[in-house]
Amino acid sequence: xxxxxxxxxxxxxxxxxxxxxxxxxxxxxxxxxxxxxxxxxxxxxxxxxxxxxxxxxxxxxxxxxxxxxxxxxxxxxxxxxxxxxxxxxxxxxxxxxxxxxxxxxxxxxxxxxxxxxxxxxxxxxxxxxxxxxxxxxxxxxxxxxxxxxxxxxxxxxxxxxxxxxxxxxxxxxxxxxxxxxxxxxxxxxxxxxxxxxxxxxxxxxxxxxxxxxxxxxxxxxxxxxxxxxxxxxxxxxxxxxxxxxxxxxxxxxxxxxxxxxx
Ligand SMILES: [Fe+2]
Ligand SMILES: [Fe+2]
Numbered sequence: 607x608x609x610x611x612x613x614x615x616x617x618x619x620x621x622x623x624x625x626x627x628x629x630x631x632x633x634x635x636x637x638x639x640x641x642x643x644x645x646x647x648x649x650x651x652x653x654x655x656x657x658x659x660x661x662x663x664x665x666x667x668x669x670x671x672x673x674x675x676x677x678x679x680x681x682x683x684x685x686x687x688x689x690x691x692x693x694x695x696x697x698x699x700x701x702x703x704x705x706x707x708x709x710x711x712x713x714x715x716x717x718x719x720x721x722x723x724x725x726x727x728x729x730x731x732x733x734x735x736x737x738x739x740x741x742x743x744x745x746x747x748x749x750x751x752x753x754x755x756x757x758x759x760x761x762x763x764x765x766x767x768x769x770x771x772x773x774x775x776x777x778x779x780x781x782x783x784x785x786x787x788x789x790x791x792x793x794x795x796x797x798x799x800x801x802x803x804x805x806x807x808x809x810x811x812x813x814x815x816x817x818x819x820x821x822x823x824x825x826x827x828x829x830x831x832x833x834x835x836x837x838x839x840x841x842x843x844x845x846x847x848x849x850x851x852x853x854x855x856x857x858x859x860x861x862x863x864x865x866x867x868x
Pocket of ligand 1: 787
């Protein structure tokens, strides 16, 4: 079975790029399930019902998120749905809307457990220990058989993500990282059969700083006065993803699938 995990889909250009790349890729690579990160889906900030429906229509089956998931209030309506397509970090307090994991039923291919976690290093977010949180989730589902268990660890520090890879090696199918919007070149299958990558990257504007108009970020770095973010919505786009080959719950392969659309 093959799982595609798409990096953070940033704004309208990111969504349109998913629409241009995914349907063909899904078919040609015989992908069983497509996952993606949605924290920047709606004009670069948070998610809405329409932007979620749009990427689902292109073939994204379920979405994780991160520290920007609550930037738009509309996400609360999404989280009130029965079994919404999107999850939020599992180590947020329990009274926060949404769930930190989701089970996808792929029929004859079995069930996939998707988990979202948020890092703590260099983050100022009210979260519990991601290591203990994932232990608890895996313990709660110890009696269930999954075709794959996939963790999106949304974190700032690469060391925290690499450490999580080692912590979960052999216990889950894949640990993939998000948040920085910059892909890393360290895809590999760890000794006990867990696929790992520190950062998948993003889908969005190439002529940008992580999706934002470059001059705004240059000014922000040179000038202490506040800047209004403008997201780049046209021009060349990048599509960053990883393709994971799975057999009997273990990862057999992981490779980057990156494209540039001029
Ligand atoms: Fe992001
Ligand atoms: Fe983030």
